[in-house]
Amino acid sequence: MKLVIIAGTPGAGKTSILINTIKILKGTITKPAVVKVDCLATDDDKRFATLNIPVLTGLSRDMCPDHFSIYNLDEMIKFADKNSADTLIMETAGLCHRCAPYTDNCLGICVIDSTSGPNNPGKTGPFLSCADIVVVTKGDMISQAEREIFREKILEANPVCKILDINGLNGQGAAELAKHIIAFDKKVTDRERLRHNAPFSVCTLCVGEQRVSKKYHRGLLRNMNGFQKYIGE
Amino acid sequence: MEQIRNIKIIGGIDKSGKHENIKCFDIAQGEIIGIVGPTGSGKSQLIADIEQLSQKDSSTRRQILINGEIPSSELRNNPRQKLVAQLSQNMNFLADMNVKDFLLLHAQCRGKSMKNIDKIIYMANQLTGEPIKPKDNLTILSGGQTRALMVADVAVISESPIVLIDEIENAGIKKHEALELLSGYNKIILIVTHDPVMALSAQKRIIMKNGGMTAVIDASPEEKTISSQLSKVDQTMLKLREMIRNGQHIEEKDINQIFLKPTVNNKMATLIHH
Known part of the structure; x- marks a missing residue:
């Protein structure tokens, strides 16, 4: 089972990016399943349901959402297995910028909103600095200059990441993310460890x-x- | 960065899966190409293919070659080597800084000399009626000032050799001069547009239909003349706008200049060549 973990600030466009990417993945040999974790309420299960793939949602309620995601990882993998998926895509609701939900053998994707200002990549913390791929959204709303500054600031925080510009509304750039997911060849093990410690x-x-x-x-x-x-x- | 002398678009399929009429199309450094067609005809997808340097791996199966060769993965993946810079009507400056500090930050990020800053502001001011001051906050600039500054910044600081202009029709800037400025820096310019001034400013235009490139038209000599006249109309509109803003009355002589013989903006041309 391949594990893809998507983290990002609320409203950055995680779900929109994911929906566009899964539409492309469905046309390939990949068999994706999605787990969406939210804190208090979600109606994203309805958005994902239109894709006709196995979808599971979880609400973390009184538990820290990233802790909830990690704590329930085994169960999520079982769900994906049972539905004969080969790629589990988990979208977290991580909020506090202090921890990162990625494990050693997952593909860690951080989604960040470029309208959040050029100082934001430096403040975003481990879920950006230990991601494999950083997806920048809403680039169509800011100037070229700001996009370039934003990109430099991401590279300052995470010099080894790949940066992809994706438009969540029309899906431009999602094909590139799908390619990275298909090409990713690590499998999740039963001894997964987090890449970064929590507070x-x-x-x-x-x-x-x-x-x-x-x-x-x-x-x-x-x-x-x-x-x-x-x-x- | 490797110099981009030309890009080649190798045609793929349209929305019905048929081969595109245009099998192959070359664009050279410094050329301005228009992309026209009804809404939903595939203009944005063509741009997306160029931006992603598609290798028959998008829905259109088009392939993009750089200098006649398949682009290296470095060129496709290195975020510092992004080939395409974009300008569109929806874009705004959101950074809470003054113009000068912002340009300095951008120049610093791109490893460019700081002495270009005043030149950029000067160039931007040639494209808009309302002068931008270095200490102005970015977020209070008008639509026209914002667009003018974006054009000048893309021309001087952004290294991307390909510039994509997406429906920048009502920007309130001198469109003709803006294009001249960009092409003066030897960039390849693609303009998605419904605006005759912009479309006729291009040397060639690609006609899109049903997701495919159906034809490429060279601008005729007559169209070039019309383009200059339309540009005059454009400038008159800008001027009238300024006069109304300043509380002046508009007289008939103010519109009559639309039909005068077009002059070349010498100041601009000199700037570009230095």
């Missing part, structure tokens, strides 16, 4: 704390001045 320690907010005052917080805590300490057992 350290347990977060008090994650376990339900709502009070703001400093004295209620435990774990790895960092002050505005950069001083960092661990409070807890």
